[in-house]
Amino acid sequence: MVNRIVVGAGYGLRDWVMQRVTAVIMALYTVALVLFLLTAPSSYEAWQSFFKSTWVQVLTQTTIVALLLHVWVGIRDVWMDYVKPVGVRLALHSFTIVWLASCFIYSVKVVWGL
Numbered sequence: 001m002v003n004r005i006v007v008g009a010g011y012g013l014r015d016w017v018m019q020r021v022t023a024v025i026m027a028l029y030t031v032a033l034v035l036f037l038l039t040a041p042s043s044y045e046a047w048q049s050f051f052k053s054t055w056v057q058v059l060t061q062t063t064i065v066a067l068l069l070h071v072w073v074g075i076r077d078v079w080m081d082y083v084k085p086v087g088v089r090l091a092l093h094s095f096t097i098v099w100l101a102s103c104f105i106y107s108v109k110v111v112w113g114l
Contacts, residue, residue: 022066036050064103
């Protein structure tokens with residue numbers, strides 16, 4: 001039996017799955033939105049009634065969360081791969097978390113009208 005030294009954070013499979021799942025969610029939402037654009041009347045009232053329905057708000061918020069998770073995995077990997085000084089990397093990770101959390105809070109305000 002060969003002894004291996006395993007190093008790294010061990011995010012590989014979990015991140016790979018999260019990237020794929022969030023990409024599928026975003027793709028499905030995009031297809032649904034394009035279908036709406038092609039079939040709905042092009043008036044402000046139609047858009048307003050479409051986006052005021054609860055199921056669209058839930059799908060929109062779910063897609064935004066998927067987008068933010070997708071961004072987190074991607075940008076975290078970039079910081080880990082290309083930024084070598086630990087202090088700078090920690091600062092970039094912290095900034096990214098605060099920025100994405102702020103984006104989430106703002107998305108709740110926009111989607112739900114709070």
